[in-house]
Amino acid sequence: MTQHQLAAHPQHPVLSVRGACKRFGSVVALDDVSIDVNRGEILALLGDNGAGKSTLIKCISGVHRLDAGDVVIDGAANVLRSPADARSAGIETVYQDLALFDNLTPAQNFFAGREIAGPKWLPRAMRFLNKRRMDEQTRSLIQSLNVSLPHLDAVVALMSGGQRQAIAVARSAVFARKVVILDEPTAALGLRESRKVLDLIGALRDRGNAIILITHNMEHVTELAGRAVVLRQGRRVGELVPTRDNKQELVSMIVGA
Amino acid sequence: MTGMDEPLEREVAEPRAAAVANSEHIAVAVGLKMLGAGAVLILIGLVLVLSLLSPYFLSPRNIGNILAQTAVICVVAMGQHLVILTKGIDLSVGSNLALASVLGALSFHAGASTLMVVAVMVAAGAAVGAVNGLFYVYGRLPHPFIITLATLSIAKGIALQLADGRAIPGMPPAIRSLGQEAFAGLPGSVFVVAGVAGLMFVLTQSTVWGRWMYAVGGRADAAVRMGIPVSAVLVSTYVISGTCAGIGAVLLAGRTDAGSPLFGNLLELDTTAAVIIGGASFLGGRGHIGHALIGAIMIGVIRNALNLLNVGVFYQLIVIGLVIVVAVEADVLRNHLESRMRVLRAETGP
Numbered sequence: 047m048t049q050h051q052l053a054a055h056p057q058h059p060v061l062s063v064r065g066a067c068k069r070f071g072s073v074v075a076l077d078d079v080s081i082d083v084n085r086g087e088i089l090a091l092l093g094d095n096g097a098g099k100s101t102l103i104k105c106i107s108g109v110h111r112l113d114a115g116d117v118v119i120d121g122a123a124n125v126l127r128s129p130a131d132a133r134s135a136g137i138e139t140v141y142q143d144l145a146l147f148d149n150l151t152p153a154q155n156f157f158a159g160r161e162i163a164g165p166k167w168l169p170r171a172m173r174f175l176n177k178r179r180m181d182e183q184t185r186s187l188i189q190s191l192n193v194s195l196p197h198l199d200a201v202v203a204l205m206s207g208g209q210r211q212a213i214a215v216a217r218s219a220v221f222a223r224k225v226v227i228l229d230e231p232t233a234a235l236g237l238r239e240s241r242k243v244l245d246l247i248g249a250l251r252d253r254g255n256a257i258i259l260i261t262h263n264m265e266h267v268t269e270l271a272g273r274a275v276v277l278r279q280g281r282r283v284g285e286l287v288p289t290r291d292n293k294q295e296l297v298s299m300i301v302g303a
Numbered sequence: 304m305t306g307m308d309e310p311l312e313r314e315v316a317e318p319r320a321a322a323v324a325n326s327e328h329i330a331v332a333v334g335l336k337m338l339g340a341g342a343v344l345i346l347i348g349l350v351l352v353l354s355l356l357s358p359y360f361l362s363p364r365n366i367g368n369i370l371a372q373t374a375v376i377c378v379v380a381m382g383q384h385l386v387i388l389t390k391g392i393d394l395s396v397g398s399n400l401a402l403a404s405v406l407g408a409l410s411f412h413a414g415a416s417t418l419m420v421v422a423v424m425v426a427a428g429a430a431v432g433a434v435n436g437l438f439y440v441y442g443r444l445p446h447p448f449i450i451t452l453a454t455l456s457i458a459k460g461i462a463l464q465l466a467d468g469r470a471i472p473g474m475p476p477a478i479r480s481l482g483q484e485a486f487a488g489l490p491g492s493v494f495v496v497a498g499v500a501g502l503m504f505v506l507t508q509s510t511v512w513g514r515w516m517y518a519v520g521g522r523a524d525a526a527v528r529m530g531i532p533v534s535a536v537l538v539s540t541y542v543i544s545g546t547c548a549g550i551g552a553v554l555l556a557g558r559t560d561a562g563s564p565l566f567g568n569l570l571e572l573d574t575t576a577a578v579i580i581g582g583a584s585f586l587g588g589r590g591h592i593g594h595a596l597i598g599a600i601m602i603g604v605i606r607n608a609l610n611l612l613n614v615g616v617f618y619q620l621i622v623i624g625l626v627i628v629v630a631v632e633a634d635v636l637r638n639h640l641e642s643r644m645r646v647l648r649a650e651t652g653p
Contacts, residue, residue, distance in 0.1 A: 109528070130530030145525035147518050149588035158518050159529035163511045171512040171535075197648075204644050 066115035083256040090271035107139040108132035136224035148203035153184035208239030373603030374492035380577040382547030384595035390587035391447040397567030398458035403552035408471035408562025417475035425549035432545015436538035462564035470563035482557020521588035
């Protein structure tokens with residue numbers, strides 16, 4: 047299905063940011079930045095600290111609003127007023143701090159804010175949780191993504207860093223229909239745990255999502271990303287297809303040397 | 304450890320370390336289970352010891368007494384429990400209850416029907432709760448401590464002013480019998496407690512709203528990013544806490560056949576203590592309705608026992624305070640064991 051969609055819309059980016067500008071007081075965080083992401087593609091968003099990566103993805107995920115410019119999703123310009131807006135437009139974000147609820151189980155985390163519940167005639171908050179269906183969907187998702195979570199009924203507080211990261215990434219997979227944004231998903235992980243999360247990101251891409259990946263790890267960029275966009279001081283300074291050979295070129299683009 | 308042992312030591316170090324980790328794993332797991340069931344175990348132990356100390360303790364009459372005396376704390380503690388689940392505290396419950404009882408008594412004397420008197424008390428409680436919640440959330444206050452402290456004072460002042468500083472005797476017969484008479488061998492107030500508990504249980508455990516409340520209590524900033532209406536959830540917990548204070552006012556006014564601005568003294572202490580003693584966490588997001596009930600009953604049992612054993616009222620305050628210290632330390636210990644468990648699972652896990 048993914049291959050079919052890719053073939054059907056070869057030149058149609060699922061997400062485009064056009065001329066994005068954002069200021070915080072006198073600080074220009076984003077200055078006329080444009081990016082495109084296609085279905086089934088991983089775009090690496092690179093840049094030094096303070097380059098504007100986080101601001102850009104916060105504008106895409108509805109945390110900040112752009113001062114100027116558009117977020118175009120599937121060809122239609124969208125105004126994203128809140129994270130909930132972005133989520134309902136099909137954009138999922140895996141935050142650097144994971145935004146997990148330590149006191150809830152993985153299934154409860156997956157469906158937080160989007161619980162399966164009924165009957166429909168009740169106001170949303172008063173509906174009764176369909177716990178069995180949420181548990182089933184969680185189990186089958188965890189299986190299909192090949193994540194190992196031995197204690198599915200335990201609260202997330204009891205899980206290791208890698209497991210927590212995996213839960214946060216898998217949560218985005220439950221609802222992602224178009225775009226998944228990952229902000230330094232392997233920053234806090236060891237080698238073995240990073241490997242699992244990278245595989246998971248690959249699985250998300252193979253499901254037909256467009257992925258925006260922020261990372262400082264050039265190995266991961268060359269391994270996973272189809273394209274890399276580099277930001278520096280709020281401006282877009284270049285784009286490359288990352289390979290083993292042009293790693294040095296990427297690094298000098300990032301630091302501006 | 305002698306030097307001779309060292310090579311051997313190194314050789315067996317790994318399996319031994321694994322065995323140690325494993326036995327620690329079990330020890331931590333057992334410790335967590337014990338802490339989870341701790342309040343219930345202590346309550347059972349307390350009842351056993353007290354029944355040996357005083358033959359009167361387990362008599363049906365005394366049990367009825369304990370239940371009737373604890374009913375108000377039970378109902379109000381259930382509301383307090385929701386607030387504590389969302390990392391807040393409601394200091395105004397006692398004054399709120401007093402004001403509600405005074406308004407109830409005044410409306411009765413103004414000729415209101417029984418149903419109307421009940422409605423006035425419950426609505427007054429809910430209204431004070433709404434003030435707490437709205438000011439806390441939309442007034443962008445750093446902590447609910449401040450606003451509920453303010454309404455504690457304001458509600459008390461209004462109640463004293465309205466009642467001219469005295470109790471107002473007189474309640475409709477139906478409210479009186481609810482507070483004083485027994486039905487099927489149980490005090491009427493027990494049925495109210497059971498009804499509120501059942502409703503709360505369904506709300507917190509089975510509805511979307513209940514799940515949101517746990518999420519907000521666990522991590523409010525993440526709840527915002529997950530699209531949960533955090534402000535509305537927070538306000539609703541204070542409204543429910545206030546409503547529970549209003550229901551408590553009905554029970555207490557019935558039992559004493561009066562409304563009084565002096566009702567509910569130190570109720571914020573009793574209810575908070577009940578929730579914490581019962582085993583809910585002050586750190587938010589942990590606990591259920593049973594914790595509030597067990598804690599409230601434990602406070603009732605301790606009070607009753609100290610009375611039976613002729614221990615002075617002043618000592619009761621000291622004992623309850625000490626129990627709170629133990630309960631809070633147990634909460635700290637539980638958090639420590641959980642982080643230990645996380646480390647152990649990370650080491651031994653896949």
